Amino acid sequence: MTALAIETAAGGGAVGGTGFAITANGAYAARLVRDSREAAWFPERWTLDGPEPYAVPLPGNQPEEPGTGVLPMADGRVLIQRRVADRHSFALLYPTGPATGELPLGAVEAGPDPLVLLPPSPDGSCAYALAAGPESSALWLVAGGAFGPELVTRLKGRCSGGVWLDRTGRMLALDRELDGRTKTVTVDLERGGEVTELLQITEDSDDRLLLADADSGLLLIRSDAPGHDRLGWGVLGSALPVRFPECLRLPDAAVTPFAVQPGQVLMPESCAVALRIDAAGGSWVGVWRPAGRHLHQLAAPQGWLTGAGLWTPEGVLRLPYVTDTSPCALFDLPAPRDPEPAPPAAAPTPAPPAPARPVPLGQAPLTGRRATPEDR
Numbered sequence: 001m002t003a004l005a006i007e008t009a010a011g012g013g014a015v016g017g018t019g020f021a022i023t024a025n026g027a028y029a030a031r032l033v034r035d036s037r038e039a040a041w042f043p044e045r046w047t048l049d050g051p052e053p054y055a056v057p058l059p060g061n062q063p064e065e066p067g068t069g070v071l072p073m074a075d076g077r078v079l080i081q082r083r084v085a086d087r088h089s090f091a092l093l094y095p096t097g098p099a100t101g102e103l104p105l106g107a108v109e110a111g112p113d114p115l116v117l118l119p120p121s122p123d124g125s126c127a128y129a130l131a132a133g134p135e136s137s138a139l140w141l142v143a144g145g146a147f148g149p150e151l152v153t154r155l156k157g158r159c160s161g162g163v164w165l166d167r168t169g170r171m172l173a174l175d176r177e178l179d180g181r182t183k184t185v186t187v188d189l190e191r192g193g194e195v196t197e198l199l200q201i202t203e204d205s206d207d208r209l210l211l212a213d214a215d216s217g218l219l220l221i222r223s224d225a226p227g228h229d230r231l232g233w234g235v236l237g238s239a240l241p242v243r244f245p246e247c248l249r250l251p252d253a254a255v256t257p258f259a260v261q262p263g264q265v266l267m268p269e270s271c272a273v274a275l276r277i278d279a280a281g282g283s284w285v286g287v288w289r290p291a292g293r294h295l296h297q298l299a300a301p302q303g304w305l306t307g308a309g310l311w312t313p314e315g316v317l318r319l320p321y322v323t324d325t326s327p328c329a330l331f332d333l334p335a336p337r338d339p340e341p342a343p344p345a346a347a348p349t350p351a352p353p354a355p356a357r358p359v360p361l362g363q364a365p366l367t368g369r370r371a372t373p374e375d376r
Contacts, residue, residue, distance in 0.1 A: 074124020
């Protein structure tokens, strides 16, 4: 089967809207694809941690629907979410020679709100899904429980996003819209789904958490606190203000982070961040470090599964792509070096600096706890 005959399901049940989800340890990935010659949708698992990446198709007894959700697990199995009548049915798929094995996990009754899989948990053995309504949101454990899908908690407000803050799969951050404002909160999965505030730059701003790195504490944030929607960064547990680099503002282009370099323990400013840049002319890759204050713009490989990728601790960005001759491949892109700062010019007579208006992160749940009044 050539790659030209394969189509990826973008959106629908896809995590992050890319159609390609990667485990937290970078070992496996999964996506929903279609053989256009047979018009049949099926899950496909990629193995990424071997000498060369390779893909294994996991077709079931009948074609899947294009909105079917898939999520890779750390043991190589793939979680599948199917809509069957008035239920969301979950199962684990795995290759068994020429066939596909399937382990049913149970079902969740379908309500009026879509049930969407969240990004893979860092522990690799659990999977979560979120049903967000206008007044409240339900967080479900759909794989890894003792007796099938379990309701973890209900949160006031409409929740979205889904960012893991640690490497154990305990602290989950969600963006919650409540009383006309969006703020990031955390859900402690070991304390019955206890909710605490994480991100509030100003009382009147909409603040969303896009990515987090557990090793360094680096947070990538989108907020309108500077007066309009901007991409910024902060550090988990820090009292320093959130910063909004000017180099991340591009005219007529959207900039979205999708991967952070791991392994930079306690060095958030040294982390390389991969960004997806979308404009009228197409999509390409950006690489930026907080310390460098420079955005490198780089061409993506042909057939890039746009918005998907992962970093090695050594600073190599691995981008999955599909072409006619390479149906399963990774393009390795070493992070470019930042330019050396220019020597300082003769400075004019200094003037007193204007006082900076701090825009601190809210109290981080890993350094202290403050329950929100709505969730007590």
